[in-house]
Amino acid sequence: MKVPLSWLKDFVDIEMSVPELAEMMTMAGMEVTHIDYIGLPESDLPWDREKLVLGHILRVEQHPNADKLVLATVDIGADEPETVVTGAPNLFPYIGQGDISALGLKSPFVMEGATVYDGHAKVPGKKMKLKGRAIRGIMNRHMLCSEKELGISDEHEGIMLMESDAAPGTPLVDILGDAVLEFDVLPNIARTTSILGVAREIAALTGKKLRYPDFTIEPTGKPLADRLTIETTVPELNPRFVGVLIEGIEIKPSPYWMQLRLRLAGMRPINNIVDVSNYVMLEIGQPNHAFDWDVLQARAAEYSDDGKVRIITRLAEPGEKVRTLDDEVREMPPSAVMVTDPKSALSIAGIMGGMESEVQPTSKNILIESAAWNFINIRQTATALKLHSEAGYRFSRGVHPAQAMLGALRAAKLIHELAGGVISADMVDNYPLPPETITLEISTADVTRLLGIELDRDTIRGYLEGLEFVCEPVGDDGLRVTVPDHRLDISADPVIGRADLVEEIVRMYGYDKIPHTELTDALPPQRNNPKLEWEMTLQDLLVDVGMQEIITYRLTTPEAEARLIPNGEPLDDSQYVALVNPSTADRRVMRRSLLNSVLEIAAANSRFTDELALFEVSAVFLPTENDVLPIEQTRAAMVLSGPRAPHNWQDGDAAPADFFDMKGIIESVLDGLHLPEVSYRPVEHPTFYPGRVAEVVSGKTVLGVLGQLHPQVVAAYELPEDTAVLAADLNVETLISLASDSYRVAPVPRFPAVQQDIAVVVDESVTAAELEAVIRKAGGFLLADVRLFDIYRGEQIGAGKKSMAYNLWFQAPDKTLNDKVVAKQQNKIVKALEKQLGAKLRS
Amino acid sequence: MLNQLEQLAQKALAELNAIADSKSLTGWHIQYLGKKGEITLMLRRVGELPREERPAFGKRANELKRELEAAHDRRAAEIKAQEMEKAFAENALDVTLPGRPVRRGHLHPSTQVLRRIYQIWAEMGFQVYRARDVETDEYNFQLLNIPPHHPAREMQDTFYTTTDGVLLRTHTSPGQIHAMHEYAPDPVRIILPGMCYRHEQITARSEIQFHQVEGLAIGRNIRMTDLKGTLTAFAQRLFGENKPTRFRASYFPFTEPSAEMDVQCIICGGKGCKTCKYTGWLEILGCGMVHPTVLRNGGYDPEIYTGFAFGMGPERITMLKHGIEDIRYFWGNDLRFLRQF
Numbered sequence A: 001m002k003v004p005l006s007w008l009k010d011f012v013d014i015e016m017s018v019p020e021l022a023e024m025m026t027m028a029g030m031e032v033t034h035i036d037y038i039g040l041p042e043s044d045l046p047w048d049r050e051k052l053v054l055g056h057i058l059r060v061e062q063h064p065n066a067d068k069l070v071l072a073t074v075d076i077g078a079d080e081p082e083t084v085v086t087g088a089p090n091l092f093p094y095i096g097q098g099d100i101s102a103l104g105l106k107s108p109f110v111m112e113g114a115t116v117y118d119g120h121a122k123v124p125g126k127k128m129k130l131k132g133r134a135i136r137g138i139m140n141r142h143m144l145c146s147e148k149e150l151g152i153s154d155e156h157e158g159i160m161l162m163e164s165d166a167a168p169g170t171p172l173v174d175i176l177g178d179a180v181l182e183f184d185v186l187p188n189i190a191r192t193t194s195i196l197g198v199a200r201e202i203a204a205l206t207g208k209k210l211r212y213p214d215f216t217i218e219p220t221g222k223p224l225a226d227r228l229t230i231e232t233t234v235p236e237l238n239p240r241f242v243g244v245l246i247e248g249i250e251i252k253p254s255p256y257w258m259q260l261r262l263r264l265a266g267m268r269p270i271n272n273i274v275d276v277s278n279y280v281m282l283e284i285g286q287p288n289h290a291f292d293w294d295v296l297q298a299r300a301a302e303y304s305d306d307g308k309v310r311i312i313t314r315l316a317e318p319g320e321k322v323r324t325l326d327d328e329v330r331e332m333p334p335s336a337v338m339v340t341d342p343k344s345a346l347s348i349a350g351i352m353g354g355m356e357s358e359v360q361p362t363s364k365n366i367l368i369e370s371a372a373w374n375f376i377n378i379r380q381t382a383t384a385l386k387l388h389s390e391a392g393y394r395f396s397r398g399v400h401p402a403q404a405m406l407g408a409l410r411a412a413k414l415i416h417e418l419a420g421g422v423i424s425a426d427m428v429d430n431y432p433l434p435p436e437t438i439t440l441e442i443s444t445a446d447v448t449r450l451l452g453i454e455l456d457r458d459t460i461r462g463y464l465e466g467l468e469f470v471c472e473p474v475g476d477d478g479l480r481v482t483v484p485d486h487r488l489d490i491s492a493d494p495v496i497g498r499a500d501l502v503e504e505i506v507r508m509y510g511y512d513k514i515p516h517t518e519l520t521d522a523l524p525p526q527r528n529n530p531k532l533e534w535e536m537t538l539q540d541l542l543v544d545v546g547m548q549e550i551i552t553y554r555l556t557t558p559e560a561e562a563r564l565i566p567n568g569e570p571l572d573d574s575q576y577v578a579l580v581n582p583s584t585a586d587r588r589v590m591r592r593s594l595l596n597s598v599l600e601i602a603a604a605n606s607r608f609t610d611e612l613a614l615f616e617v618s619a620v621f622l623p624t625e626n627d628v629l630p631i632e633q634t635r636a637a638m639v640l641s642g643p644r645a646p647h648n649w650q651d652g653d654a655a656p657a658d659f660f661d662m663k664g665i666i667e668s669v670l671d672g673l674h675l676p677e678v679s680y681r682p683v684e685h686p687t688f689y690p691g692r693v694a695e696v697v698s699g700k701t702v703l704g705v706l707g708q709l710h711p712q713v714v715a716a717y718e719l720p721e722d723t724a725v726l727a728a729d730l731n732v733e734t735l736i737s738l739a740s741d742s743y744r745v746a747p748v749p750r751f752p753a754v755q756q757d758i759a760v761v762v763d764e765s766v767t768a769a770e771l772e773a774v775i776r777k778a779g780g781f782l783l784a785d786v787r788l789f790d791i792y793r794g795e796q797i798g799a800g801k802k803s804m805a806y807n808l809w810f811q812a813p814d815k816t817l818n819d820k821v822v823a824k825q826q827n828k829i830v831k832a833l834e835k836q837l838g839a840k841l842r843s
Numbered sequence B: 001m002l003n004q005l006e007q008l009a010q011k012a013l014a015e016l017n018a019i020a021d022s023k024s025l026t027g028w029h030i031q032y033l034g035k036k037g038e039i040t041l042m043l044r045r046v047g048e049l050p051r052e053e054r055p056a057f058g059k060r061a062n063e064l065k066r067e068l069e070a071a072h073d074r075r076a077a078e079i080k081a082q083e084m085e086k087a088f089a090e091n092a093l094d095v096t097l098p099g100r101p102v103r104r105g106h107l108h109p110s111t112q113v114l115r116r117i118y119q120i121w122a123e124m125g126f127q128v129y130r131a132r133d134v135e136t137d138e139y140n141f142q143l144l145n146i147p148p149h150h151p152a153r154e155m156q157d158t159f160y161t162t163t164d165g166v167l168l169r170t171h172t173s174p175g176q177i178h179a180m181h182e183y184a185p186d187p188v189r190i191i192l193p194g195m196c197y198r199h200e201q202i203t204a205r206s207e208i209q210f211h212q213v214e215g216l217a218i219g220r221n222i223r224m225t226d227l228k229g230t231l232t233a234f235a236q237r238l239f240g241e242n243k244p245t246r247f248r249a250s251y252f253p254f255t256e257p258s259a260e261m262d263v264q265c266i267i268c269g270g271k272g273c274k275t276c277k278y279t280g281w282l283e284i285l286g287c288g289m290v291h292p293t294v295l296r297n298g299g300y301d302p303e304i305y306t307g308f309a310f311g312m313g314p315e316r317i318t319m320l321k322h323g324i325e326d327i328r329y330f331w332g333n334d335l336r337f338l339r340q341f
């Protein structure tokens, strides 16, 4: 919403500066996002008081040496008039008419040395300083200028020709200097989509009186009621429809002041009738529409015997089409309400007029429609049509039906003033569904309960009356409040309506004046949040081992996830939470795989680094048959690739990470979560390199999978193919269900451990897990720890065999072990290995 | 023989003083004082002397030996000190060379600011309450006082799913209803973090997903003064003690009265700059008193209970704090961005 200050001042006195006004509006819920200063000292182009003045054009003559130039003689209040050379086409009609001073043509006069915008510059905002020069043999020092040259608008068709009562020579800034405040209209403050509405807020906030526009008309024409009937078939969607006829008008451009105001407010002037319609909408917020009455009558001749025009508002018929005044044929959605006659639709109610009955340059008689429409319905229709008009903008936010009559009166008055004609003796006012008058009760205690401040009744009453609520005292501290008929945002529900009133009270009081207090209300019972706490622990454990956390898009495509399976086919959309209205094609379903997301980021980063150690802990979305909502499961996905240690100048490059680096990370994390009985089992998984993938298990519960990615998967993601890419994907919810913070801690041993080493030769098929299990079992409680320290394969031990070497630590809690005991225990281990796994002690 | 011994000792001492390294020093010690050293051997020859000369010789011999040992130790200490000095000179490092890099993981910047927010609110008794990303229209809109086609829906362009009435939450507010249903009629004091989604074009300024942290306090005695006090305390802990805040009227369908809280621009200190659009203020969070309809929908009688609610964007806060101008950095996860946190 753009609000020219000069227009605002028609309705309320404003004494504060523009920035103060903007600040006050912002604090009261009308956030001023931009201020355009025109000519004022704050402007990008302040108008020089001495050199930019009002000129009065006295005479226009042809330039003796140029067809397309004229000489204008201008009174600027000095002893002698000035003559300027100009090519403005809008002065050509006055050539040779002699003294035209009686026409009162005024124009901004720019003197040599003044700075204005360069009207011909391609770059907006380029300035120029006016210098005298000879033009086709005639010296020219000054100029008459366009709105563009003054920074008022982009208008550059000729010079400004305006009316003004001010004396020639008056500084232009005193006449046209202005500021346009632009602010966001929030949904609850729809009443400020008009200059009058904004003025009302300012009047209430500053304690000034609001001046209303003049709504008085002289209805001297013939009656309308016997020439027009209005039927509203859906009163809940069209509670009111007012029609007024103005006959014998003359279509012409509207006066300069009106054109200027429309332009400042962001609208384009067309002709006096269309401009009045728009002007009234901007001024009081009531959109209205002008029909060519003769077109309506011609149609009536075809459908009615008595020639009476019948306007019917109804819902659109299925597939109904209408040609709107922008010359587009549009098919109506079922929600659309149409203004029709028995022949066909005339316009889309509240949104846009139809082409056929539109006002033409030749129109003589005008029917003004000023109606009320249901805001939700208008919003629905405008959205369905993707048709956003200024009228629709206001109606879709809600305009009170009481305003319809004001709109008709004001439009009729201004048309009569600017286009002549006579106003019909009566108006046709079809008002089937007047809204109930809302009356609420509020007490000083209600205000204190919500705001925490004490206000007396008179203060509250003052605030509300400033906004035109009618207040009447009730009991000791209460008020009965009647809502004014320009507001639709106050609820009739006594509790909600009271909250609505409190909001008005605090806006007037000033949010900033509300003091700060600490919560003194009872603290609710405090609860633990184990899922969040464990997730944070998991993130910390991963960061501790050098992994970088990432957060990725949760929206993806089935095709992207299909890359996880070599030659994989995308799952059907039905397997996903899929969007009806994705904003980009590559984000159209909620992911089922977190690993895909992490691999995409790994691939993107691999373009500039070979050190990849990434993880994310986040949700995947799995639709289920039992519920319209999906299962949202938290998972942890990790990717690791590149040198095991960062590059540095001393040690040369570290070996590339392999399966066991990834496994080490998982081991470390699961250890940190104190998961019981963790084991790793070989498994088949299409995403991974066969034989280099393991299931991660705690007890009997599978937590997820870890391994080296399958080469085809690496290629599909365009990850580096010259080094192993390791990945893991774990179910965090399972992990958390098994994690424990009440684990036992063993005492620190008091007696030394005895270390022994053994190496055994076994078949390749024997796994490390099997070996360690046998060693631990046979070693019994005296075997404190086992660690594999070497694996050897070679000719000495034969093909298909490997030698596994272990450090064994023997320790007793209550004494230092002697060699004999240790030897006996070690022997037991060797025997068990021989017997159970066919191992041979390597000497 | 005593003379011989004296001469030998003189010679040994002279040699000792000429020694400059510990290896020669060891050699000297072996040569004179070792098991087969010259002094040692001469002492053993005491039996060759007449009996009456033996005590004097023995005494003097031991004195000399002690003196030599002491001289040796002194010299050894001197040499060791010299050698250390030499080693120091030789071993000096260019301490400006880079250290051996350690691979350090980092939490994502959004996680870091979320945790900071959790911490501050936890100290004020607000606990974390999380809810689902995929929601129903009922919870995301209707129960929050946003009926179908309500103008407020235009404030949030929504992603709808192929399942009727199911959408991606546009804010974490549906969690407020879930929480109220769970807590009613107990008082509530929670924050609701989570990922939210809006149908937007992805640009430097707008994203299709972003975190939000909302807060909700409900009780029998919660007033707008509490809202202002509590939120100002939070903002000052996050942005700096004594940072001015301001509250201005705004609109949210689920609160009334509604407000925006601004904090004095952290870039320009209130003088006006590009970041604050020359207003001197940064919009940090939206807030208000819980709307009676929302209280009712959550199971609280609005004539008995009141409450306040607020919402903020952790990514926006991070961008303001660190001068980040492109929101796409957050989900782009470029390591050159992430490693700076």
Ligand SMILES: [Zn+2]
Residues within 6 Å of the ligand: B265, B266, B267, B268, B269, B270, B271, B272, B273, B274, B275, B276, B277, B278, B280, B281
């Ligand atoms: Zn700033």
